[in-house]
Amino acid sequence: DAGVIQSPRHEVTEMGQEVTLRCKPISGHNSLFWYRQTMMRGLELLIYFNNNVPIDDSGMPEDRFSAKMPNASFSTLKIQPSEPRDSAVYFCASTQTVTNQPQHFGDGTRLSIL
Amino acid sequence: AQKVTQAQTEISVVEKEDVTLDCVYETRDTTYYLFWYKQPPSGELVFLIRRNSFDEQNEISGRYSWNFQKSTSSFNFTITASQVVDSAVYFCALSESADTGRRALTFGSGTRLQVQP
Numbered sequence: 001d002a003g004v005i006q007s008p009r010h011e012v013t014e015m016g017q018e019v020t021l022r023c024k025p026i027s028g029h030n031s032l033f034w035y036r037q038t039m040m041r042g043l044e045l046l047i048y049f050n051n052n053v054p055i056d057d058s059g060m061p062e063d064r065f066s067a068k069m070p071n072a073s074f075s076t077l078k079i080q081p082s083e084p085r086d087s088a089v090y091f092c093a094s095t096q097t098v099t100n101q102p103q104h105f106g107d108g109t110r111l112s113i114l
Numbered sequence: 115a116q117k118v119t120q121a122q123t124e125i126s127v128v129e130k131e132d133v134t135l136d137c138v139y140e141t142r143d144t145t146y147y148l149f150w151y152k153q154p155p156s157g158e159l160v161f162l163i164r165r166n167s168f169d170e171q172n173e174i175s176g177r178y179s180w181n182f183q184k185s186t187s188s189f190n191f192t193i194t195a196s197q198v199v200d201s202a203v204y205f206c207a208l209s210e211s212a213d214t215g216r217r218a219l220t221f222g223s224g225t226r227l228q229v230q231p
Contacts, residue, residue: 031217033218033219035219042221042222042223042224043205043219043221043224044221045218045219045220048217048218056218089157091159093159095217097217102149102161102164103161103219104161105151105158105159105161106158107157107158108157108158108159110157
């Protein structure tokens with residue numbers, strides 16, 4: 001079975017550029033999560049969707065960040081404009097809504113903003 | 115608010131030693147879930163175990179075992195006869211009950227385990 005698929009695996013871009021990270025959850029999963037991992041803050045939730053609807057976006061750092069889930073099989077996390085402090089590993093995870101099934105994580109996108 | 119504390123930042127052991135990774139959590143919920151994830155040097159997050167707050171039975175899976183003690187709000191992880199392949203960062207995480215509508219994970223800061231040959 002295919003796991004959570006994230007693309008790209010690595011992204012290096014200059015500050016001010018728009019960055020789009022993509023995620024394909026596991027088929028049949030209806031909850032999707034975006035996390036960010038940094039040395040300073042560890043692993044933290046950015047936003048999560050249930051049945052394609054954003055439920056909790058309290059972790060989104062600021063208006064430069066936006067996330068969408070147009071359908072059950074695809075989500076994007078966009079940063080515009082990007083800044084060096086956005087450099088991190090961004091993970092996408094998915095699960096079924098059934099009570100707190102384990103979240104399955106993608107391999108992450110390592111983002112470097114120069 | 116929920117919180118997960120992993121006080122051990124880094125542990126170094128020699129192969130075949132037993133090692134215990136500590137995890138202490140805080141939550142106001144009576145129903146919650148606890149998890150352990152492994153992050154090897156390659157960077158992915160690998161699910162190891164999930165326990166719910168009503169099940170305090172210890173669990174063993176091969177060389178791995180978990181000790182859940184509600185009285186001390188701890189969910190410790192022991193690796194018996196450690197191997198070099200166990201070298202990774204291990205994260206403990208907490209998820210509140212689905213009733214609250216919040217199923218996201220709150221992670222601890224992780225414990226880096228180095229197993230020397």
